[in-house]
Amino acid sequence: MKILAIESSCDETSVAVIEDGKKVLSNIISTQIDIHKEFGGVVPEIASRHHIENILPVFTQALKKADITLKDIDYIAVTNTPGLIGSLLVGLMFAKSVSFANNIPLIPINHINGHIFSSFIESDVKLPAISLVVSGGHTNLYYIYEKDEKIVTELLGETLDDAVGETYDKIARILGLPYPGGPQIDRLSVDGKDILKIKKPKVDGYNFSFSGVKTFITNYVNHERMKKNEISKEDISKSLQEAIVNILYDKVEKAVKEKNVKTLLVAGGVSANKGLRKKFENFSDIEVHFPKMEYCTDNAAMIGVAAYYELKNKKIDDKKNNYDVDAIS
Numbered sequence: 001m002k003i004l005a006i007e008s009s010c011d012e013t014s015v016a017v018i019e020d021g022k023k024v025l026s027n028i029i030s031t032q033i034d035i036h037k038e039f040g041g042v043v044p045e046i047a048s049r050h051h052i053e054n055i056l057p058v059f060t061q062a063l064k065k066a067d068i069t070l071k072d073i074d075y076i077a078v079t080n081t082p083g084l085i086g087s088l089l090v091g092l093m094f095a096k097s098v099s100f101a102n103n104i105p106l107i108p109i110n111h112i113n114g115h116i117f118s119s120f121i122e123s124d125v126k127l128p129a130i131s132l133v134v135s136g137g138h139t140n141l142y143y144i145y146e147k148d149e150k151i152v153t154e155l156l157g158e159t160l161d162d163a164v165g166e167t168y169d170k171i172a173r174i175l176g177l178p179y180p181g182g183p184q185i186d187r188l189s190v191d192g193k194d195i196l197k198i199k200k201p202k203v204d205g206y207n208f209s210f211s212g213v214k215t216f217i218t219n220y221v222n223h224e225r226m227k228k229n230e231i232s233k234e235d236i237s238k239s240l241q242e243a244i245v246n247i248l249y250d251k252v253e254k255a256v257k258e259k260n261v262k263t264l265l266v267a268g269g270v271s272a273n274k275g276l277r278k279k280f281e282n283f284s285d286i287e288v289h290f291p292k293m294e295y296c297t298d299n300a301a302m303i304g305v306a307a308y309y310e311l312k313n314k315k316i317d318d319k320k321n322n323y324d325v326d327a328i329s
C-alpha cells in the first residue's frame with residue numbers, strides 16, 4: 001500500500017510517499033526557518049504564502065524521488081489539525097484537489113498522531129510502550145498498547161502551560177538567540193554550567209509545567225542585566241537544559257515503572273535535543289527509541305505512517321472521501 005502524505009501545519013512544507021506503513025520512498029521538506037528568523041518566530045501570514053509557493057514543487061519532487069506517479073498511490077494523507085489555520089488550509093485544499101481530481105481517498109491526520117507514529121518509521125516497535133511527544137506546541141505523554149489487534153494511544157498527561165519547545169524558543173529570544181531557539185540552547189549548553197539549579201515544579205500525576213522555569217530564568221536574566229552584570233548564555237542554556245530534561249525524565253520514569261513497559265518512544269522537534277538523548281540513556285533496562293533527525297521536526301513521512309495505522313486500526317472510513325473535513329487550528 002502506498003500513501004502520499006502532506007504536512008503544512010507550521011513552517012515546513014513537506015510531501016512524502018510511504019510504502020506499507022514503514023518504508024519511506026521519499027520525504028521532501030522545504031523549511032521556512034530562514035525566512036521567519038528575521039522576525040524571531042513564525043509569522044502566520046508569511047508562512048501561508050510560502051506554503052502556496054512551495055507545495056507544488058515539493059509534491060512534484062516527492063513523486064519523482066519515489067519514482068512513481070499518482071496512479072500508484074492508494075491514499076492521500078494530510079494534516080488537518082492542530083496548527084496555524086492558514087498553513088493547514090494550504091495543505092488540506094491541495095490534498096483535497098489532488099484526491100478529487102485523481103479519485104484517491106483522502107485521510108485527515110492529527111499532527112500529534114504524526115509525531116507519535118514517527119517512532120514507527122523504518123523500525124519494529126515493541127508494544128506496550130510509553131511515548132513522549134515534545135514539540136514546539138505540545139508536551140504529551142502516552143501509553144501505547146495493542147487491544148483486539150488495534151493500537152491504542154492513551155493520553156496519560158500533558159503540559160498545563162507552556163510546551164517544551166515553546167519554553168526553549170522563548171528563553172532563546174530573551175538571550176537574543178535566533179529562531180528556532182531549541183537547537184541554539186542545545187548547542188550553547190555544552191559549554192555551560194548549571195548555575196541556577198532550578199527546582200522541579202510540583203505537578204500531580206503525569207502532567208508537566210514549564211512556566212515556572214521560564215519565569216525564573218526570565219527574572220534572573222532581567223535582574224542581572226539591570227545590575228549590569230555579565231550573563232553567560234552558555235550557563236543560562238545549561239541551567240534551562242538541565243531543568244527541562246530532569247522534569248521530563250521524572251515523569252517518563254514514573255510512567256515506565258507504573259505501566260511496566262520495556263519500550264520508550266521519544267518524538268517531536270525537541271527529541272533532536274542532545275542533552276535529552278544523553279539523559280535518556282540512563283534507562284538501561286528498556287529500549288529507548290529516538291527517530292532519525294529528519295523525522296524529529298515536522299515532516300510528511302510521519303503523517304503517512306500515522307495514516308497507515310489509522311487505516312489498519314479502522315479508525316477511519318477508507319471508502320469515504322472525507323471532503324467535508326475542515327482545518328482546525
Ligand code: KG4
Binds near residue numbers: 135186268296
Ligand atoms: O515538532 P516541531 O518541528 O514543530 C511542532 O510541531 O511544534 O518542533 C519544533 C520545536 C521548536 O520549538 C524547536 O526549538 C524545537 O522543536 N527543537 C529543539 C531542538 N531542535 C528543535 N529543542 C531543543 N533542542 C533541539 N536540538
Ligand code: ZN
Binds near residue numbers: 268297
Ligand atoms: Zn510538529
